[in-house]
Amino acid sequence: MGERQATTDGGRASSDALPKAYVPADVESAIYQRWLAADVFAPDGAGSRANPALPPFTIIQPPPNITGSLHLGHAQRTAVEDLLIRHARMRGRAALFLPGVDHASIAAQYVLDRIIATEGESRESLGRERYLERMWTFINATREVMLGQQRRLGASTDWSRLRFTMDDGSAKAVRVAFERLYRDGLAYRTEALINWCPGCRTSVSDLETIPTPETGTLWTLRYHLIDPATGEPSATETVSVATTRPETILGDTAVAVHPEDERFAAIVGRQVRIPFVGRDVPIVADDAVDRAFGTGAVKITPAHDQADYELAKRHDLPMITVLDDAAAINEAGDGYVGLDRLAARATIVADLDARGDLVGSRPHEMLIGRCQRSNDVIEPRLKTQWFLSMQPLAERALAATREGRTRIVPARFEAVWEHWLTNIRDWNLSRQLWWGHRIPAWYCPDGHVSVSSEVGGPAACAVCRRPAAELVQESDIFDTWFSSGLWPFSTLGWPDDTADLNRYYPTSVMETGHDILFFWVARMMMLGLHLTNVEPFHTIYLSGLIRDERGQRMSKTKGNVVDPLVVMDEAGADALRFAVIHGATPGQDQKFGPQKLDTGRNFANKLWNATRFVLGARPASIPADAARQAPDPAALGPVERWIRSRTAASIDAVDAAIADYQLAEVTRALYDGIWSEFCDWGLELAKVRLADAALPPAAREATWWTLVESLEVFVRLLHPVMPFVTEALWSALPHRPDDPALVIVAAWPSTAGRDRAAEAGVEAILDLVRRIRNVRVEAGVPAAAWLDARIAAPGDANALVAELLPQIERLARVRATLLDADKAKADAPGALSVVVGRLQASLEPHADPAVEARERERLSRELEVVEGRLAAARARVTDPAFIGKAPPAIVEGARRSAADLEAQAASLREKLGT
């Protein structure tokens, strides 16, 4: 299959092949090809090492819109998903990461319309068939760009299962789902008030209508009451109403007042005449009217206002549509027919003024609904459309999270989830677009409705059995989110009873941005529960949004979109992945600037060079092709035990962070573990034994195998975050015969446990080294100078210090003499004193009075600090409230720390001679 066998051919311990710095681009692409060749992405691929006894782990990728190239937000999502998948894969789970693309009907049409407009064409000029052909050409091009970006990022998606929301499988799922929902009485067709976008010429959902603040005008105008005696409008009796949309008076069918408003009590039940259209309409009383707003009386336009629509239904008022598809006045608007809504508004205001019925106007702050896509002002309109009853579906979705079958990360979004699902309104499924799934409903000349999931439609009218030839299919298509809502199971073969559906459904984690929690996640949950009877995923992981350096949302119109490809060209995919995961606090937006990439790039380089060093430091007694072996326990020194224990600590930290979805914490733990501990201290300490020709070979071999072992663990731990550099290093490291050739399918590390005693012992020595370095600098000792040092350690620490004296010498740049524990006090005059914990050192610089003076000053400052802390510590341990109420372990800790400080202060005082 691949160019390698399933296992390594033993070690290849050599640094010759590794260049001095990690250079990503060419390495990355070669590695991706190796993964593909080894067939490791598919959970059932030839290279899979999944344990069949373990449950599978499935992530269905949120399908990006087909319309364009990916941005940093996609890169972050993919990085997070891929991290989870790679981790699960290494844990031995059959890990399916299923890729896909969304047809994005309204967004795609919007983009294509603008493209063809530059060619002098339009939707209408092309016609439905040619338009759709054009769309397929368009998306076939963009799709390749997007998939290339995913590969570049290292997404370990199973390309054999790539899906598209417009492919045959999705189309079938859509038809069957709709038929089920229709039969179950949840999908229904009715005339209702919908959000109409005149620019896109389609209805849009509530979620796609963006409330936008705007300063409009609030006009006050008056209607004349009908004189009951004459049946004609009275010249004197009027009622004033306030409106921001005067053109809608053409569709007014009532005036409403509050039932308890005494100002209007006398006229409730009377009629007013609507100007221009000459219609007489009633004055009704309704609680919904706000007495304090405007004049207290409100004109009612049921066909073009949500609140008016609700009120009209309560009062059984007629509903008159006055706007057409282009939002121009239709034939109901008498003298204004054909005028655009805004032109009509101006004309009507002028005409009212001319009649003397315009009472006044003032600027008015308000929220205007605008189209998420085209930014046109949305007009509410009456239309016959398909809707989906949401309440029964929402209840099950709510139960799933309330009862813990699905968990939302971070948990605070559960409150948002609750609120939205408990106040949910029915979903308008119909779109007057062409690009998408056509609603599988057929109408017969008698108006009967037939819904069918058959490709060819129903054989006959479901009601009157008229033949299919006489039926006409609905021309509307589905809201693009309808097919998206089926995604977790349509991708696995639903509605067919497929092997994939049985094995990988329900899926594991749904990762996506918190901005589409309602658009998408809630709908997948509701449709999934209804259609498959099970929660489609057990965890919803919500990512934050990526913003630019100034905290602004990235958007094409702002021109601040960062192209992941450009970023990866500069710093590599690993660096980008590290950066976006490093900032990935669940649900929290992150700002992204180029400087954040440096951390990841440098980190990859650091690990790269650490590996180069280790490979190059192989003792001559170990053959270059030796298979990896565990270090001989009998030959381990304190340093080796410390390295192994700290490596185990890193495993624990990473495991805990992943289990809790604290992915940023994963990068932090690894950065600290690899750089600050393993490289800064582990390797430096290990160099001493590796270079000591006087030691028996077994000791040096144990040190080297310890380094190899830790490095190998770190490479595996880091692989889900930085897959490329770790894969490159994996092939350079020696392995056991049964290790796989690729780290992507290597086993996740497990810990043999910590060695707390070794950690504490070495940690104390590291503290001593740190303090010596610090003192040297403060005393102005030249960095290159070697000082004589006398080191004192109390009884039980003495042996360890003795054993690690060479390491202390190297790291602190001193020539050390270890004093007998009994005679530990003797400081030479003029020496630099170091006191840390229970260890002491005195350094003897070249005789220099200036250094001596600085040294006394330094010790006084240090004593001051120690005494301050000591005072606080004493106060605490003598406080009866503290002793009585704090847990014993805390009290004990405080006592110990007070005693240490006391000893330290005493020794400092002695050195100062006070």
Next chain:
RNA sequence: GGGCGAUUGGCUCAGUGGUUAGAGCACGCGGUUCACAUCCGCGGGGUCACUGGUUCGAAUCCAGUAUCGCCCACCA
């Protein structure tokens, strides 16, 4: 109008009750240490937004305030 989030060093952010609040970047000083200058060593820098409360103990819990941001909502 309701809800949520943020507020910690110059910048970007960790840190949900326990000694002395951390990191990266930036900054200052020093460095030809044989893995790495994409580096090494040392250092300066924070009354944890504010006010009050709970507690032996608060950046952390509670209440309120302020500023910024987001979500939801049919005052025409």
